[in-house]
Amino acid sequence: MSKYDIIVLGSGPGGYVTAIRASQLGFKTAVVEKENLGGVCLNWGCIPTKALLKSAEVFDYLKHAEDYGLKLEKADKDFGAVVKRSRDVASGMSKGVQFLMKKNKIDVLEGYGKLKKGKKIEVKGKNDKTKEYQADHIIVATGARSKELPNLKQDGKKVIGYREAMTLEKQPKSMIVVGSGAIGSEFAHFYNAMGTEVTIVEFLPNLVPLEDEEVSKQFERSFKKAGIKVMTNSSVESLDTSGKGVKAKVKTKKGEETLEADVVLSAVGIKTNIENIGLEDIGVKTEKDKVLVNDYYKTNVDGIYAIGDIVHGPALAHVASAEGILCVEKIKGMKVEPLDYGNIPACTYATPEIASVGMTEKQAKEAGYDLKVGKFPFSASGKAKAAGKSEGFVKVIFDAKYGEWLGCHMIGAGVTDMIAEAVVARKLETTGHEVLKAVHPHPTMSEAVMEAVAAAYDEVIHI
Missing domain, CATH: 3.50.50.60 (FAD/NAD(P)-binding domain)
Structure with missing residues (x-):
């Protein structure tokens, strides 16, 4: 029986990132995957959907070429080619994860993994052949799938x-x-x-x-x-x-x-993949479709951990990655702090995009804060107007007493790339005045953050 320091069950953005960090820390590591490396996010979620949305954006630009002083006879699309491009992007990224596995000397155990007592995993591969592996630590990162409601039974066609x-x-x-x-x-x-x-x-x-x-x-x-x-x-x-x-x-x-x-x-919504992977067989506690873990993702069973969509917290790729890194660093004995779930950015990549972090205005009021709220519309942004993308705004929420940045909410073009400023600033406990006095480049979409903060403190210039 092959023996590892760490085996990760599942190779999504939680699993493969966890495996790489474990290898970096000197652990002999393996990852179990029944389908494609990269999991749902890379193959069926985050990445291919962004490829589809990019095609939609380009098509929209073509349809509105005249708005930019350009002439185009006819804008049309090949739906099959749009889908193929999306699949090709996903395939290329999955191959990239394969490369990372080799680079970091991580063994990929292909097949369906099931937990066994004694810190073991049984992997059923091709032709239903099974093989057992043992590890000092097993990290479960099996993710989730599309939830089916009784009145919305999916047939895959209609x-x-x-x-x-x-x-x-x-x-x-x-x-x-x-x-x-x-x-x-x-x-x-x-x-x-x-x-x-x-x-x-x-x-x-x-x-x-x-x-x-x-x-x-x-x-x-x-x-x-x-x-x-x-x-x-x-x-x-x-x-x-x-x-x-x-x-x-x-x-x-x-x-x-x-x-x-x-x-x-x-x-x-989503349904977690926690059934038929042996959790009940080895006595791992679950509640409301989630695996119960402590602040460092350890379950009630020694040597068994869980991260990502299957534990309580936002079901987001970047959360799963952060949890996995934290988990293996704690196993290594490094000095780490629990993840701050109040400072997790959320993004929606439609048009307009949405990005947010921290409390909403309603939540902040309900928490009893005295607020300073500022809002800056992209209709007043030179960069947004020049780009033909003046829809939306940036909204910031501060505690009036201490200047703590309680929340940031954005809707508009490219805001999913802008929200990190608020995430980092909140992590560093930056105050509103500090953001306001940090010079932002002009003309950019990102200066709308500074302008919104200025609006909160009655110092706004451009509205």
Whole structure:
């Protein structure tokens, strides 16, 4: 039986990053993967969706070439080629992870892994051949998949999840997207930009319901302006797939409405992959579809750890990576601090983009803070106007007493690349005055952060 210091079960952005950091720290490391290195994020999530969204952005530019003084006879798209480009990008990135495994001398154990007592993993590979491996430490990073609701059973053809949504052979003429979180919103934008008639159905009162209310309202206005039909305070009660397309019965505040579409995309959340991997067999405690762990991701069973989507916390790629690094550094005996889940950035890559970190204005008020709130619209930004992307704003929230940066909320072009300023500043406990006095380059989108802070402190220049 092969013996390792650390075996990581799953090779997503939590698993493969964990394995690399473990190898860097001198541990003999292996990673178990049943499908493709890089997991859902790299192969079926974060990366290929961004490739699709880039195609949508370029197509939109072509359709509006005249706005930039350019002439184009006709802008058209090849939907199959758009999908192929996305798959090629994902494939290339997966090969990159293969290279990283070799570079860091990490063994890749191909097959389905299952935990066994005695700090062992049984890996069932090709032809159902099984082999057991042992390790001093086993880190479970099996991720999650698209959640299925009883009234939204996915058949992979008419009722689909995110995997099918990014590999459809033919572009649907109409689509109903159920759920307006990051996944639902990004696909709603992509298909609408490609020319599909899109309706988005959200159970809660606002789109992207976890975001600041002002951001949600701006996002809804933008979606409606783009031609997406928005139905909030609404729920899909049942689906009829017996005909050519799908008929969806939607319950609204005004009553029941029947929608028809070629395809329904279910984006109602995720289900963790914690079943059938041996957790129960070895006595690992779980609660509400999550593995219970301490601040350094150790379970109740000695030598067994869990990170990523399967533990409590935001189900985000960068969170899984950070948790995995922290976990192995703690195993190594390094001096580390628990992850600050209050300073995790969240991003939605639709058009307009959304990025946020920290408290919303409502949360800060409910926490009892006396606030200074500043907002700067991109309509007053020279760079945004020049780029033809003046939609949206930056909103900042400070504690009036001590100047602590409580929250930052952005909606507009490229804001997912801007939010890191707020994350780092909050990590360093920077005050509003310090941000204000840090000179930002002009003309840039990022100077809107400084301007928003100036607005909070009644020193704004450009509005």
